[in-house]
Structure formats: structure tokens, C-alpha cells
Amino acid sequence: MRLYLIPSPIGNLGDITYRAVEILKQADGILCEDTRTSSVLLKHYNIQKQLTPYHQHNEHKVLNYLVEQIQQGKTYALITDAGTPGISDPGFLLVRECIRNSIAVECLPGATAFVPALVQSGIPGNRFVFEGFIPVKKGRQTLMKQLAEEERTIILYESPHRLVKTLKELSTYLGTDRQAAVCRELTKMFEETRKGTLTELAAHYDKTPPKGEIVLIIAGKE
Numbered sequence: 001m002r003l004y005l006i007p008s009p010i011g012n013l014g015d016i017t018y019r020a021v022e023i024l025k026q027a028d029g030i031l032c033e034d035t036r037t038s039s040v041l042l043k044h045y046n047i048q049k050q051l052t053p054y055h056q057h058n059e060h061k062v063l064n065y066l067v068e069q070i071q072q073g074k075t076y077a078l079i080t081d082a083g084t085p086g087i088s089d090p091g092f093l094l095v096r097e098c099i100r101n102s103i104a105v106e107c108l109p110g111a112t113a114f115v116p117a118l119v120q121s122g123i124p125g126n127r128f129v130f131e132g133f134i135p136v137k138k139g140r141q142t143l144m145k146q147l148a149e150e151e152r153t154i155i156l157y158e159s160p161h162r163l164v165k166t167l168k169e170l171s172t173y174l175g176t177d178r179q180a181a182v183c184r185e186l187t188k189m190f191e192e193t194r195k196g197t198l199t200e201l202a203a204h205y206d207k208t209p210p211k212g213e214i215v216l217i218i219a220g221k222e
Contacts (some may be wrong), residue, residue, distance in 0.1 A: 001070055003098050004077040005091060007084040007110025011187035013044050015111050021045050027077040033090060037081045054078065059093050067097050084112045088132040088157055114155045117183035117215035120193055128153040134166070144173040154218040160210040167202035170218065174198060179219040185212035
């Protein structure tokens, strides 16, 4: 009777622990964001388990059912499309409800996109703040103003079609010469880490539209 949070590879399928594979094989059920994406991972490791969709559009509906199933003795493993559940991905609601019902929750160590991005960016990583995806509309300007005063290294996730807009806005609020790094497609074939000022990065990606998953690392205010 337990919920396991299993980090899944952010790109390279080899980036998963032996223990994670064993738990996925032994679990009574596997919860995932997208069955098509997770099926590729399970097939790669010859894990033959039925997948149950668990994502931001249905997590409120299935929450009580899943808790009841675990209380009846079942063990579930939660994975997302990439990375660690609960980090800008579904997971928090289920974890909180399990804790409320005295159900054991265990999170395995593993892949999270912002850690390798931060380490290889060359920007100080001893103190940092993770903001995940910044608001598209409501609260966006307020957050930008707050980030302008942040002295710790800032970590953001961003989609490729909003990257240039975000870089330009950040340069307006944080300063055109603020150092940053765009880490794209980590662990995948076309992995790229590009460093420079916010203005330089905006200009580059304006001419060369980016693709894939993106982590943005920004130096804190001096």
C-alpha cells in the first residue's frame, strides 16, 4: 500500500535507475500523463503493465478513486512524460491526498531538467529560485518585476514559441546585459546550451526559431 513517484527520462531512455525499472515492473498499476509517450518507455524496458491516464485534465476526477485503490492494498507508480512528477507536472494533488490519508509516499531520485541545465550553464548554482512556467497573461508583469530584484539565480521553463517574447520582456525588466543561458533538448540528439545576455539570446532565437523543451537560466541581480 504505497504511492511511488518515478522520475522518467527527459530525453535519453537510458536515464532511468535500475530501482525505478524494478518498481515499475512490480507495481499493481502505473499512472501516466500520456499513454502513448509512456508506452515507449515501458516497451524499451519490457515492462508489460496497463497504463492509467493521470494528467492535469482528470486529476481532480480520479483522485478519490486512486486513494481508495491504494487504501485497499494496491501499489501505484506515478510517472510523467519527462522528469520528476510534481515538478511543473501532475503529482502534487495525489501526494497531498495520500499524506492526508496516511498513505506512504516515496519519491525516487532521478531526472529533472533544470538540474543539468543549471550545472552546465556556468551561472552560479549555489543559490537559486525555480519558477517553472511563468504566467502567460495574468500575473506575468508582476512576476517580471519581482524577478528583476531577485539576487539568486533564476530558473524558468518556457515553450519554444514563447521563448523570444519572454527573453525580450526579461531584458526590459532585468536589463539588456543580464547574463543567461538557454538549455534546449537536454539529453536528446540536438541538445544545445547557448549562453549570452538576454538581448543576445533574444536576437539569436528571433532569427533561428527554437524547437523542443527549454530551460532558461538567468543570473541574479548583482
